[in-house]
Amino acid sequence: MIQTSFRNWALDETPASRSQANWGRRYRIWLSLKSNPLAMIGLGIILLFALLSLFAPLIAPYDPSLQNLGNRLARPSAGHWFGTDELGRDILSRILFGGRVTLGMVVSVVAVVAPIGLAVGCVAGYMGGVVDSALMRITDVFLAFPRLILALAFVAALKPGVESAILAIALTAWPPYARLARAETMTIRNTDYVAAYRLTGASRWRIMLRHIAPLCVPSLIVRTTLDMSSIIITAASLGFLGMGAQAPSPEWGAMIATAKRFIFEQWWVATIPGIAIFMVSLAFNFLGDGLRDVLDPKQN
Amino acid sequence: MIKVDQLRISFGTHEVVRGVSFDVPRGGSFGIVGESGSGKSTVLRAMAGLNEDWSGRIAFDGNSAPLKRPPVFFRQVQMVFQDPFGSLHPRQTVDRILSELLLVHTLPDIEKRIKQALSDVALPQTVRFRYPHQLSGGQRQRVAIARALIAEPQILLLDEPTSALDVSVQAEILNLLADLRQARNLTYVLVSHNLAVIAHLCPQLGVMLNGEMVEQLSTDDLRAGRTKHAHTADLRTLSINLEEPA
Amino acid sequence: MLVDIKNLRIAFETRTSRFEAVRGVSMQLGTEKLGIVGESGSGKSLTARALMKLLPNNAKIEADTLSFDGIDILGASERGMRQIRGKRAGFILQDPKYSLNPVKTVGSQIAESWRTHKKGSRKEAAEAAIELLDQVMIRNPRKVAAAYPNEISGGMGQRVMIAMMLAPDPELLIADEPTSALDATVQAEILRLIDDLVSRRGMGLILISHDLPLVSHFCDRVAVMYSGRVVEELKASELVKAQHPYTKGLLNCMPSLMHPKERLPVLNRDAAWLNP
Numbered sequence: 001m002i003q004t005s006f007r008n009w010a011l012d013e014t015p016a017s018r019s020q021a022n023w024g025r026r027y028r029i030w031l032s033l034k035s036n037p038l039a040m041i042g043l044g045i046i047l048l049f050a051l052l053s054l055f056a057p058l059i060a061p062y063d064p065s066l067q068n069l070g071n072r073l074a075r076p077s078a079g080h081w082f083g084t085d086e087l088g089r090d091i092l093s094r095i096l097f098g099g100r101v102t103l104g105m106v107v108s109v110v111a112v113v114a115p116i117g118l119a120v121g122c123v124a125g126y127m128g129g130v131v132d133s134a135l136m137r138i139t140d141v142f143l144a145f146p147r148l149i150l151a152l153a154f155v156a157a158l159k160p161g162v163e164s165a166i167l168a169i170a171l172t173a174w175p176p177y178a179r180l181a182r183a184e185t186m187t188i189r190n191t192d193y194v195a196a197y198r199l200t201g202a203s204r205w206r207i208m209l210r211h212i213a214p215l216c217v218p219s220l221i222v223r224t225t226l227d228m229s230s231i232i233i234t235a236a237s238l239g240f241l242g243m244g245a246q247a248p249s250p251e252w253g254a255m256i257a258t259a260k261r262f263i264f265e266q267w268w269v270a271t272i273p274g275i276a277i278f279m280v281s282l283a284f285n286f287l288g289d290g291l292r293d294v295l296d297p298k299q300n
Numbered sequence: 301m302i303k304v305d306q307l308r309i310s311f312g313t314h315e316v317v318r319g320v321s322f323d324v325p326r327g328g329s330f331g332i333v334g335e336s337g338s339g340k341s342t343v344l345r346a347m348a349g350l351n352e353d354w355s356g357r358i359a360f361d362g363n364s365a366p367l368k369r370p371p372v373f374f375r376q377v378q379m380v381f382q383d384p385f386g387s388l389h390p391r392q393t394v395d396r397i398l399s400e401l402l403l404v405h406t407l408p409d410i411e412k413r414i415k416q417a418l419s420d421v422a423l424p425q426t427v428r429f430r431y432p433h434q435l436s437g438g439q440r441q442r443v444a445i446a447r448a449l450i451a452e453p454q455i456l457l458l459d460e461p462t463s464a465l466d467v468s469v470q471a472e473i474l475n476l477l478a479d480l481r482q483a484r485n486l487t488y489v490l491v492s493h494n495l496a497v498i499a500h501l502c503p504q505l506g507v508m509l510n511g512e513m514v515e516q517l518s519t520d521d522l523r524a525g526r527t528k529h530a531h532t533a534d535l536r537t538l539s540i541n542l543e544e545p546a
Numbered sequence: 547m548l549v550d551i552k553n554l555r556i557a558f559e560t561r562t563s564r565f566e567a568v569r570g571v572s573m574q575l576g577t578e579k580l581g582i583v584g585e586s587g588s589g590k591s592l593t594a595r596a597l598m599k600l601l602p603n604n605a606k607i608e609a610d611t612l613s614f615d616g617i618d619i620l621g622a623s624e625r626g627m628r629q630i631r632g633k634r635a636g637f638i639l640q641d642p643k644y645s646l647n648p649v650k651t652v653g654s655q656i657a658e659s660w661r662t663h664k665k666g667s668r669k670e671a672a673e674a675a676i677e678l679l680d681q682v683m684i685r686n687p688r689k690v691a692a693a694y695p696n697e698i699s700g701g702m703g704q705r706v707m708i709a710m711m712l713a714p715d716p717e718l719l720i721a722d723e724p725t726s727a728l729d730a731t732v733q734a735e736i737l738r739l740i741d742d743l744v745s746r747r748g749m750g751l752i753l754i755s756h757d758l759p760l761v762s763h764f765c766d767r768v769a770v771m772y773s774g775r776v777v778e779e780l781k782a783s784e785l786v787k788a789q790h791p792y793t794k795g796l797l798n799c800m801p802s803l804m805h806p807k808e809r810l811p812v813l814n815r816d817a818a819w820l821n822p
Contacts, residue, residue: 013434014426021393021429192387195350196447199379200401201371210400211389335729336700437586466585466756471799471810478809493729500801500810523804538730539803545759545785 032294039290045283049276053099062090064097064250073266083268085259091272098250098273103280105166105235105244105251110224112170117177118220122208124178125185136182143175147230148237155243162251165244169234173227180223184216218295225288229281236277252277301326301487302347302455307356309342316342318511319356324504326454329481329488331498331519333535334508340491341382343508344457347489348379360455375405378448382460384440388432394418394443395428401451417446421476438469442476449480456481458490462497474500495539499523507532548718548750549575549597552611556592558604567605568592569774575718579744579751581761581782583796584771590754593771594720597752598637599627615717633663635718636711638740641727642703646695653679653691656710663714678709683739701732708740718750726755737764758785758796770796773820792819 009020010027033039052059062080068088076083082091124135142150151168158164188194189212197207236253238244245251252273259270302324309317317339324330334340346354349369358365360377381387388397398417402410418425421442432440441461448456461477462470478501481488492498498505499519506516507529515529527533556568568589573580582590596607599619612619614630622630631637639645647655656678657671666674672691679687682705695703704724711719721740725733737753741764744751755761762768762782769779770793778790788794795813 013430015393015429017429018393018395021395021431025391025431192381192383193389195345196379196381196387196444197389197400198350199348199374200404201369201374202400202404206404211392214391335731467758467796468585468799468813471801471812474801475810475812494801495730496801496803499803499806519806523806534731536803538734542730542734542760542763543800543802543804545762545782545797 029294033290036290036293038286039293042283042286042288042290045279046287049099049103049280049283052096053103056093056096056100060090060093060096062093064089064093065248066090073262073269075266076268082272083266085255085269086262091255091269094250094255095252095272095276098252098255099276101162101245101249101251102232102235102253102277105162105169106228106231108166109169109173109231109235110228112166113174113177114220114224116170117174118181118213118216120174120178121181121183122185122213122216125182126189126204126208126212132182135178139175139178142172143179145172147172148234151234151238152241152243155238160243160246162245162249165235165238168238168243169231172234173231176227177220177223180219181216184219185212188212188215218291222288222292222295225284225291228284228288232277232281232284301328301361302330302489303357303359304343304347305357305359307343307346307354307358309339309346309351309354311353316511317346317354320506320508320511320513321356322506322513322516324487324489326487327481327485328504329490329502331502331505332489332491332508332513333493333495333498333505335493337510338508339511340508341459344379344459344489344491348377348457349373350379371404374401374453375451376453377455377457378451378453379457379459380441380444380448380461383464384437384444385432385464387444388440390432393429393431394435397432397443398447398450401447405451407451413450417450420449420480421446436469437465438472441465441469441473445473445476445480449484452484453486455487455489458488460492461490463492463494470497477501495522495535496543507535547574547576547613548615549573549752550611550613551593551597552609554593554596554607554609554612556589556596556601557606557608558602559606560604567774568596571771571774571776573769573776573779575750575752577717577748577750578767579741579753579765581753581755581765581768582771583755583758583761583768585756587773588771589774590771591722594722594752594754598631598635598720599624600631600637632659632711632716633714634716635720636714636716638704638707638711638719638721638724640723642700642707643695643727645707646703648695650694651691652693652695652698652706656691656706656713659710660713674713675709678713679706681712681743682706682709683735684709699732700728701736704728704732704736705739708736708743712743712747715747716749718752719744720752720754722754723756724753726757733760740764758793759800775820777819790819791816 010024012020012024015021015024066089071084071088072086074080074084080090082095085091120135124132150172154168154171155164194207194211197211235244239251239253240257242257245254255273256270263270305321307317307320308315320343322330332340332343345351347358352367365373395414398414399410402413414428415425418428423439423442427435427439462473465473474497480486490498490501499522503519505519506513509531515527515532517527522536527536552572554568554571555566557564557566571593582593584590592601595601596612597614597619601607607620609620614635653672653675656675660674661671676687676691679690684690684705690698690702725736728736753761753765762785765782767779768782768785769776770790772792778788778793780788798811799813801810
C-alpha cells in the first residue's frame with residue numbers, strides 16, 4: 001500500500017515539489033538498476049557481507065582471537081563450519097570479524113579518494129592553464145609509481161598498521177579519479193548550460209561545485225565500484241606482506257598470508273578468506289557494471 | 301542602448317572578427333545574418349561576456365563593458381542559446397535552472413518570480429519540477445527564455461534561438477519573442493543564418509562575411525532589393541527561391 | 547516498384563508502456579523523388595530506417611508489405627540486409643561529422659566503400675574515389691581525397707558522404723535531413739547536387755526533412771506525416787493546393803522575407819488529425 005503510493009508519487013510526470021522530483025529521478029534509477037540481474041546479485045552479496053560484518057559480534061560462534069591449541073588446523077566440521085587455523089581459532093568467526101577490518105579499510109579509502117579526486121579533477125579541468133598543468137603533473141607523478149610498491153614504501157616509512165595502510169592505498173588510488181573527473185569537466189565546461197550559468201554572474205567556484213561536480217559524480221561512483229575490488233586486493237596484499245593489519249587482527253589478506261605455510265595440507269585455512277575476497281570483489285564489479293549502464297549521463 | 305565599435309576577436313593568431321561596429325537603439329532589434337564561420341556567434345558571445353579575448357568597444361546604455369563583467373552586468377544583459385537540448389543542465393529541474401540567477405544575486409521573492417517567469421513564457425506551472433529531458437524542444441526553449449528574463453534584463457542576445465526547432469514551434473517562439481519585446485521594451489540582438497527569421501523580428505540587420513560586417517541595411521531595403529554587397533544579394537535571392545513552394 | 551510499404555507500424559515497448567510511433571504508413575516509390583516531411587516525432591525518420599532495418603532493438607515493426615525491389619524486408623536476414631544496405635540503397639545522415647571515420651583520409655574511406663561492393667584493386671579504388679569526388683562537384687578532388695574529415699567543412703563532408711554512398715551504384719538514396727546542419731547557401735547546393743545525381747543515374751530518392759517548401763523544390767512528390775501517419779500526399783508542384791489543415795499550417799507558419807506578417811500563424815493542432 002505504502003509502496004504503491006510511493007511508486008505513484010515518485011513516478012508522477014508532473015512533480016509538485018523539489019523533493020518529489022528528486023525522489024522521482026532516484027526511483028527511476030533504482031527501477032532500471034533493479035532490472036539488471038547481475039547488478040542485483042552484486043548488490044545482494046555486498047549487503048550480505050556488510051550486514052554479516054556489522055553484526056559479527058552477534059553472529060560469530062566464537063571469539064575470533066580465542067586460541068585453542070588442542071584443536072589446531074581442524075577440518076571444517078559441525079563445530080567449526082570453516083575449520084580452524086594454526087592457533088585453533090575459528091575461521092568463520094575470523095572471516096566475519098575480518099570483514100569489518102577489510103571492508104572498513106575499503107570504505108575509508110574510497111571516502112578519502114573520491115572527494116580528493118573529484119576536487120582535483122574539477123579544479124584542473126575547469127580552471128585550465130597553469131593550474132591544470134600543475135595539478136596534472138602532480139597526478140602524473142603518483143600515477144607513474146606501481147600502486148603496490150608506492151603503498152609499500154609509504155607504509156614502511158610510517159608504521160605498519162591499518163591506518164597507514166588506508167593512507168597508503170588512498171595516496172596511490174586518487175590519481176585515476178582526478179583524471180576521470182578532469183576529462184568529464186573538460187567536456188562539460190564548454191557546454192551551453194555552463195555558459196548560461198556563467199551568465200548569471202556566479203563565481204567559478206559556485207559553478208564548479210553546484211553545476212559541474214554533480215555531473216562528474218556518477219562516473220566516479222561507477223569507477224569506485226569497479227575499483228573496489230582492486231582496493232580490496234591491494235589491502236589484502238599489504239596484509240599478506242605484513243604491511244597492513246597486524247597479526248592477531250583477522251584481516252582477510254593477513255589471514256591468507258599466515259596460512260601460506262599450510263596451503264597444500266590444510267587448504268581451507270587460506271581458501272576461505274580467498275573466497276571471501278573473491279566474492280566481494282566480484283560483487284563490486286557486477287554492481288559497477290550495472291551502475292554504469294544506469295548512471296551513464298549520455299543515456300538520458 | 302547598445303554600441304559596438306571596432307570589435308576584434310582572435311582565437312590564438314587567427315582573427316575571426318575583424319572590426320565590427322553597429323548600434324542598436326533602446327527597444328530596437330538588430331539582426332546579424334551570416335554563414336557558419338562568419339563570426340556572428342562569436343560577436344554575440346563577446347557581447348555577453350563569455351569571451352574575454354576581444355578588443356574594441358562594447359557599450360551598453362552608454363557604459364563601456366569591461367573585459368571581465370561584474371555580476372550586476374548579468375541582470376542587465378542575458379542570452380538565449382541555439383540548442384535548447386544543450387543549454388539546460390541535464391540533471392537539474394526547471395525550478396533549479398530558473399532560480400540560479402536569483403540565488404546568485406540574492407534577490408527576494410524567488411517563489412513568485414519563478415511562477416511569473418513560467419507564465420510569462422506561457423508554460424504551465426506543472427513543468428516547474430520536471431527535468432529538461434521530460435520536456436519537448438519548444439518547451440525547453442521557453443525555459444531558456446524564462447531563465448534569461450527572470451531578473452528582468454533590458455537586453456536579450458539571441459543566438460539562433462529557433463534553428464534547432466520545428467517550423468511550427470519556431471513560429472510560436474518567434475511570436476513569444478516579439479510579444480515579450482513589446483511588453484517589456486527589450487532590446488534584441490538576434491543572430492541567425494535564416495534571413496526570413498531575421499527579417500521577421502528585426503527592422504535593421506547586418507550581414508557578416510569572413511569576420512567582417514560587409515553591409516548594414518534596413519529590412520525594408522532588403523525586401524526591395526536595395527542591397528549594396530554581393531553577398532547580401534546572394535543570401536536574399538536564395539532565401540526567396542527557397543521560401544516559396546515549387 | 548522500388549519501395550513498397552503497406553500499413554507499416556512501428557511500436558516501442560518499455561516495461562510498462564507501449565508507444566506506437568508509426569501507425570499505418572503506406573507509400574510507394576519507383577525511380578522518382580519522394581519527400582517525407584513532418585515535425586520531429588512524426589515518424590518520418592523511423593519509416594525510412596525501417597526500410598533498412600536500422601531500428602533500435604526495442605522497436606517492433608509490423609507491416610502488410612515492406613519490400614525493397616521485391617525483397618521482403620521483414621523476412622530478410624541480417625546477412626540479406628547487408629546486401630541491400632550500402633550496396634543497393636545508400637543512407638545519408640544529418641551530420642557528416644559523425645558518419646565519417648576521423649582517423650582515415652576521405653579518399654581511403656570512399657575507396658574502401660567502393661572496394662567492398664565492386665571488388666577491384668586498390669589502385670582502381672583510389673581512382674574511383676577521385677572520380678566520385680569529382681562527380682559530387684568537389685573542385686580539387688585529389689587534394690580532398692588526401693584530407694582527413696576534420697580538415698574539411700560541413701558542406702564538403704556531406705559531399706563526401708554522398709560520394710561514398712554513390713560508390714556502389716545504389717538504386718535508392720535515402721537522405722535524412724541531409725542539410726539541416728549546413729548553411730543556407732550550402733544547403734541549396736547539396737540538395738541541387740543530390741537532385742541532379744539522382745535524376746542522372748535514374749535512382750529513387752527519399753528525402754526526409756522538416757522544411758516543406760525546401761523539399762518541394764527537389765522532389766516529385768511530398769508525403770506529409772503527422773504523429774505517425776501520412777496525412778496528405780501530393781505532387782510537389784501542387785503544394786499550394788494542399789487540402790489538409792496541417793500541411794497548410796506548416797506552409798503558413800514559416801516567416802517569410804517577401805511577405806512580412808505581423809504575427810506568424812500558429813498551428814492549432816486538431817485532435818481529429820490523429821485519427822483521420
